[in-house]
Amino acid sequence: MNPSNVLASRAGDAAVRPPKKMRSPTARAWLFLLPAMLFLFVLVVASLLVLRMSVGVKGEEWTAFSLESYVRLLEPYYMKSLLLTMRLALVSSVIAVALAIPVGLAMARLKSPLMRQLFLAAVLLPLLVNLLLQSYGWLVILGPAGLLNKMLLSLGLIERPVMLLYNQAGVLLGLVQTAFPLAVLPIASSVRGVSRSYEEAAATLGASRLQVLRQVVLPMSMPGIMTGATLVFAYNASSFVVPMLLGGRRVPMLAVVVHDQIAPLLNWPSASAGGVVLILSTLAVMGLSEYFTGRSRRALEVS
Template sequence: MSTTTLKTWQAYAFAAPAFIALLPFLVACVFILRFSLSGESTAIEGFSIRAYQDLMTPFFGRSVWLTLRLALIATIAVMFMAVPLAFLLTSLTSPLTRRLLTVTILLPMILNLLVQAYGWTLLLGPSGALNKVLQSLGLIERPLFLLFNETGVLLGLIQTSLPLAVFPIVSAVRGISREHLEAASSLGANNWRVLKDVTLPLLRPALVGAGSIVFAFNASAFAIPLLLGGRRVQMLGVAIRDMISPLFNWSGAAAAGMILILMTLLVLVTSAWLVRVTTEKTKG
């Protein structure tokens, strides 16, 4: 057995626990696919594409468009916030300050989504802290409606997905050689030119990868759209939930779930292709 083949088998053996952990998810995807092709709405019997045909309605189309739009807007906002935070984390010299900022960024991943949603409710509600402050300052006369609409959902999506973008970018920033930056500065480039022509191109693979993860996370979100948007913001996660209960349309929910999975996979595959292309350009 050649050395290359041996290393390949060692890599497979090393990754075996991860494959085993992912196996139930893959089996569930196959089960969902089979249910989406069922001839019955509440049981797996026969084969039919009726569940997909039933989704070809303006309501479901609006739900898909709303999901894509909110996920994209939230992803763009997260990326604009994540890059400065990543640079700040890598530039801090005080270990205590760096740990405190890290914990602050990680809070959305530590706290339960239900607790976070109720926190947003207390902050953004008609009688919440934000409206009270704005009214006390005389900036508004009547409370702003920031809940149970797209604004509240966007704020929740941005907050919960921010850590998913910050830390991959932090790793990429730490991997940038100081020699590149010093060489650009010695050639007369100002800070903005260094950021535009050197730093961002080197960070492009990490930015694309982090953005794809954030988009996939936001597109499949359920708790935040349900709690902060209610029935008024029908993202796909909420629509699938409504198909299951109270409609008990299991095959329709499975078909909608497969569409969501395919949308997410398309984004991930596209981002992987962009990462490969940008990496080759950077090396070239």
């Protein structure tokens, strides 16, 4: 064969052959993660700026260094606000999880894909509505002349309107309603992962439906339940709109106190210190919850 024809044939094969991949899998993975890393970088920088302002002095946030803002948080008013925030977030998470368990069980046991999608859409509907609009809706329902009081008066259950606004009951109701979907989704996913064979085996051994639920389904779904409770707690601990509108100044959760330090007082160091304490307190509770969730997962793997 003519050498020139061989070279031409090889050149044609090289032109047809697809080019070699220029990037390694690791490089492609980092490139894929780049947008998320940039977003996290902005959050980290913002957190460091807040931390720096928390050790500053009003009017000299970037030059002075003082722990006065943290010392002020030890005053009874701020300590009461922190404890109130943790308590309402904890109670709301317990109530939300208790209400979300039957809903999650129903979602996990639905066989029709259409019904499951409709159920999911109904659960996620509150997340599609602006939080401010939801809070104003509760004002219309819970007000002295609201729908709930009018209904109770018409039924003769009360003689005068019940005050459900600007107190902890109204705030707790709003917190549970707005964070309810965050508890349903992890529980439904966890229950869906429980094999029906375990329930059938328990029923074969003579367990009732209630015993199967209490001794089989709920223990095996505990990681999802703990995750849902953690999400609700973290979401409600930093809530501002609900306590501001439904509680006013009578329910001073820490996010409302931080807002008051910024808006009328322009005390950025004090507000930053409050935000740092709120973040650390929430992370501590989330870390404790993650510890117990990990223990629950390991116990399920062993069993």
